[in-house]
Structure formats: structure tokens, C-alpha cells
Amino acid sequence: MPFTRRHFTPPSLRLRTFVRANRFFLIGVLLLLLAFLYLVVTNQQGDELIAINQFRTPLYDRIFIVGTQLGEPIAYIVVLLILLTYRVRTAIFAVLTGAAVGVITGLLKIYFAQARPMRYFFDNFEETWHNLNLFDEPMRNWGYSSFPSGHSASAFALYSFVCFNIRRPKIAISVVCFLLAAEVAFSRMYLLYHFLRDVTAGAFLGLIIAIAMFFLQWKIFPENKLLNDGLWWSNRKELPPVKEAVTPDQTS
Known part of the structure; x- marks a missing residue:
């Protein structure tokens, strides 16, 4: 029996409708960004990394080394394959x-x-640098590309975009996407790759890009059936319109 579903209707592009539909995710992200921003303003740069570094363990190393990959191209490939269906x-x-x-x-x-x-602490606070629980040399980054965090921007863009496009179950999807994005952002600080300011800016940038892309996708051939279908459903048929029931007194 072929797969069938009713005609797909593009979502409303009204900003109010968008915010209401994604309120759980947006509130969570905005609260996280406000908390990050408060810590950035009230603390000296690098203090958050020193505090996080004190809790480093082999278990956390494995969790965040794997977790940081959720903001890399491999994550986009996995999401791409899923979304194609x-x-x-x-x-x-x-x-x-x-x-x-x-x-x-x-x-x-x-x-x-x-x-x-790594470069910042070594050049400005060498004693602090020696007191850090450092990772092995292959995992150290000595460059000048800290701001903003690309991984954080990538993760918040990807998982925000996914959340905006999945209609049900909305709350569960919102929670999962939020946690995945936050995991990547925290991992960048745990691994001593970025400061909190970098992560905050990256997360905000990723959110803005995701919102823009969500609206942009429906500006291009919004009624195109090929684009609105998934590959798994390529042979499906439209369901016939529902006929109203006829009661006995309506028959002649």
C-alpha cells in the first residue's frame, strides 16, 4: 500500500506566529544568552575557563571531545540525511x-x-597558564581566531533551524535541540578553545542565522511539491477530500 498524507501547507511567516510556535526553545536560548552576557560583564576574561578547568576529569574529557563534534560538518551530514526523508x-x-x-x-x-x-594565558598570565590542567599538545590551539566561536555559531544555527522546522512533538524537540547546542558551546570552553564571550557571540549569531534561513526557505517556490516532499515519500499520493456523512433525512 503506498504512503499517503494530506496536502502539505507551508507554515505561517508571521513573526508572532513563529515566536509562539517556538517559544519554549527561544525562551531557553535567550535566558542562556542573558546569563552568559551577565558573566561576561561581571567577570574578568578567562575566569570562567579557570573555574571550569578545575573540574576536568577523564570522563568529562570524553563527553566534551565527542560533544564538540555536534557542531562540526559531520553533524550537518547526519541532519541532512534525516531531513531528506x-x-x-x-x-x-x-x-x-x-x-x-x-x-x-x-x-x-x-x-x-x-x-x-592558550595564547592569551601564556602571553599575559604565564603563571596561570602553568597552573591549568592542560590537554595534550595535539589538542591545543595557539592561534588568533578566538572570536566568535564558530562551533557555537554552527551548533546554535543547526539545532535552532531543526527546531523551527519540526512541528511535533514541539516541546521534546525544543529541549533536545537546546541541550545539543548548549553542549557544544560548553565544550568549547571546557576544551580551552574559546572564552565565554566567544561562545556567547557565536550562539547569538547562530540563532539569528537560523531565524533568517527559516523564513528565507519559504520565499522560494513555497508550493513546490518536489521541495516540500521528502525522498522517502516520493511515491506517495494525496488523500482524497473527506466527504461529509449523509444522514437518512437528507436522502430522497
Whole structure:
């Protein structure tokens, strides 16, 4: 028996409707960003890394080394393959979201050219650097590409975009996407790759890109059946319209 479903209707592009539909995720992200921003303003740069570094353990190392990959291209590939079975349009724009993040964060990194934590501590607070629980040399980054955090931007863009596009179960999807994005952001500080300011800026940038891409995807051929279908459903048929029941007194 072929798969069938009713005609797909593009979502409303009214900002109010969008915010209401994604309120759980948006509230969680905004609260997290406000907390991050407060800590950035009230603490000296690097204090958060020193505090996090004190809790380093082999178990946490494994968790966050794997977790940071949730913001890398491999995560986009997995999401792409899943979304292709859901809606081709969404899969395409998920990739475009990642590309936009890569270009924008790359340009910002070149413009600001801020020292990574390893370089910053070694050049300015060498005693603090020696007291850190450092990772092995292959995992150390001594460059000048700290601001903003590309991984944080990538993760918040990807999982925000996924959350915006999945209609049900909304609360569960919102929680999962929020936790995945937050995991990547925290991992960048745990691994001594980024400061809290970098992560905060990256997360905010990723959220903005995801919102823009969500609305942009429905500006291009919104009624195109090929784009609105998933590959798994490529042979499906439309369900016939529902006929109203006829009562005995309506018959002649």
C-alpha cells in the first residue's frame, strides 16, 4: 500500500506566529544568552575557563571531545540525511545554514583576530597558564581566531533551524535541540578553545542565522511539491477530500 498524507501547507511567516510556535526553545536560548552576557560583564576574561578547568576529569574529557563534534560538518551530514526523508527544502536550507555560518564566522575571525585562550594565558598570565590542567599538545590551539566561536555559531544555527522546522512533538524537540547546542558551546570552553564571550557571540549569531534561513526557505517556490516532499515519500499520493456523512433525512 503506498504512503499517503494530506496536502502539505507551508507554515505561517508571521513573526508572532513563529515566536509562539517556538517559544519554549527561544525562551531557553535567550535566558542562556542573558546569563552568559551577565558573566561576561561581571567577570574578568578567562575566569570562567579557570573555574571550569578545575573540574576536568577523564570522563568529562570524553563527553566534551565527542560533544564538540555536534557542531562540526559531520553533524550537518547526519541532519541532512534525516531531513531528506522529511522535506527536501528543509534539508537544502540546513546545508545553506551551515555554509552561511562558516562564511560569516570566518570573516569575523579574520577581522577581530583575537588570541585563543592558550595564547592569551601564556602571553599575559604565564603563571596561570602553568597552573591549568592542560590537554595534550595535539589538542591545543595557539592561534588568533578566538572570536566568535564558530562551533557555537554552527551548533546554535543547526539545532535552532531543526527546531523551527519540526512541528511535533514541539516541546521534546525544543529541549533536545537546546541541550545539543548548549553542549557544544560548553565544550568549547571546557576544551580551552574559546572564552565565554566567544561562545556567547557565536550562539547569538547562530540563532539569528537560523531565524533568517527559516523564513528565507519559504520565499522560494513555497508550493513546490518536489521541495516540500521528502525522498522517502516520493511515491506517495494525496488523500482524497473527506466527504461529509449523509444522514437518512437528507436522502430522497
